[in-house]
Amino acid sequence: MSIEVEGISKYYGSQKALNQVSxxxxxxxxxxxxxxxGAGKSTMMKILTTYLSAHTGIAKVNGFDVNKNKxxxxxHIGYLPEHxxxxxxxxxxxxxxxxxxxxxxxxxxxxxxxxxxGLIPESHKKIGxxxxxxxxxVGLASALLHDPDVLILDEPTTGLDPxxxxxxRKLIKTIxxxxxxxxxxxxxxxxxxxxNRVIIINKGEIVADKKLKDLKNEKExxxxxxxxxxxxxxxxxxxxxxxxxxxxxxxxYEITFKTSEDMRSVVFDFAHDNQLKILQLNQKNTxxxxxxxxxxx
Numbered sequence: 001m002s003i004e005v006e007g008i009s010k011y012y013g014s015q016k017a018l019n020q021v022s023x024x025x026x027x028x029x030x031x032x033x034x035x036x037x038g039a040g041k042s043t044m045m046k047i048l049t050t051y052l053s054a055h056t057g058i059a060k061v062n063g064f065d066v067n068k069n070k071x072x073x074x075x076h077i078g079y080l081p082e083h084x085x086x087x088x089x090x091x092x093x094x095x096x097x098x099x100x101x102x103x104x105x106x107x108x109x110x111x112x113x114x115x116x117x118g119l120i121p122e123s124h125k126k127i128g129x130x131x132x133x134x135x136x137x138v139g140l141a142s143a144l145l146h147d148p149d150v151l152i153l154d155e156p157t158t159g160l161d162p163x164x165x166x167x168x169r170k171l172i173k174t175i176x177x178x179x180x181x182x183x184x185x186x187x188x189x190x191x192x193x194x195x196n197r198v199i200i201i202n203k204g205e206i207v208a209d210k211k212l213k214d215l216k217n218e219k220e221x222x223x224x225x226x227x228x229x230x231x232x233x234x235x236x237x238x239x240x241x242x243x244x245x246x247x248x249x250x251x252x253y254e255i256t257f258k259t260s261e262d263m264r265s266v267v268f269d270f271a272h273d274n275q276l277k278i279l280q281l282n283q284k285n286t287x288x289x290x291x292x293x294x295x296x297x
Contacts, residue, residue: 001024001025001026001027001059001060002029002062002149003024003060003150003180003182003187004019004060004283005023005044005057006057007021007022007056007057007058008021008047008054008056009054010045012020016204017040017204018040018043018047019203020056020057021040021044021057021205023206025182026180027149027150027180028153030173030176030181030183030196031182031195031196032182032183032190032197033185033201034185034186034188034191034199035200035201036186036187036202036270038268039202039204041184042184045182045199047059047060048061048152049073053066053067061073061077061150062149071241075146076148076150077149077150077151078144078146078148078150078151078269079151079152079154080153082155082184084135086127087127088124089126089127089128091124091125091126091127092114092119092122092125092126092130093110094213095138095142096110096113096114096128096141100130103145106270109145109147116144117121117137117140117144117171118137119134119138119141122134131164133160136160136164137168140153140168140171140175144175146148148179149180150180150182151176151180153184154183155185156172157169162279163279166279169190185196188285189254191212196213197209198210198212200292200295202295202296214258214286215285219260220257220258220259220260221257221259221263221283222254222255222257222284223254223256223264223267223283224252224280224284225255225281225282226251226278227278228251228277229276230251231253231274231276233245235272236253237257239267240257240266241258241259241261242256242257252280255267264281264283
């Protein structure tokens with residue numbers, strides 16, 4: 001197991017942030033750590049990264065105890081915290097070289113992570129000149145420098161625009177093909193777009209641990225699509241097996257189909273035939289949303 005957590009509890013004074021939390025994460029696997037603000041997500045991640053110590057329980061990363069083997073744990077994890085700490089007056093390559101010297105990795109590895117994270121066009125700039133999306137890429141590149149087996153991401157897509165969201169999601173999914181990715185979020189759409197499993201935490205306790213495929217409604221599905229231009233609902237209602245169409249905001253639509261068949265290809269073909277660009281295309285797990293509300297309300 002890449003991550004093993006057993007009976008972890010953490011207090012801040014008299015407040016219990018985590019209460020007997022237990023779960024396991026294998027490799028390769030992308031797991032969404034879902035919960036409302038203040039549920040204990042960041043605290044759990046800081047314990048896994050050795051930044052904080054738990055009051056009770058055991059946590060291991062790749063078999064190494066986070067309390068007894070801190071150095072080994074740090075060698076096996078890459079961490080992107082919620083507030084990405086960057087030196088804004090440093091150049092991208094300069095910043096990555098600085099971190100590479102700490103991990104004692106080669107210059108070739110710096111070039112590899114720059115390419116992997118799509119930073120080549122911006123690598124000559126100062127970090128302070130970059131958009132938030134590219135700053136997140138710099139943080140991911142830094143976390144990947146030492147080629148860790150486990151990647152821990154705390155709210156990696158907060159504050160990104162739709163285009164940046166799509167880029168970071170794609171990058172995380174690519175990384176998750178060979179590594180364990182454990183990411184926290186309070187946005188269910190992120191879990192649906194990236195993860196194959198969800199762990200829900202509420203008030204410091206694990207309240208659900210499910211595979212997303214087990215939550216899927218077999219009788220119908222909802223596809224979320226964002227076009228680059230407004231489309232009349234009447235045109236979308238002509239798609240096969242459509243039950244309803246809702247224009248949620250701007251050019252974003254939720255299309256519900258009366259079938260378990262993946263209808264994203266149908267929506268893609270519709271966009272192609274009508275010369276529309278798709279800015280995002282995801283399935284919405286209505287059962288996940290219902291479960292979240294039920295367990296965290």
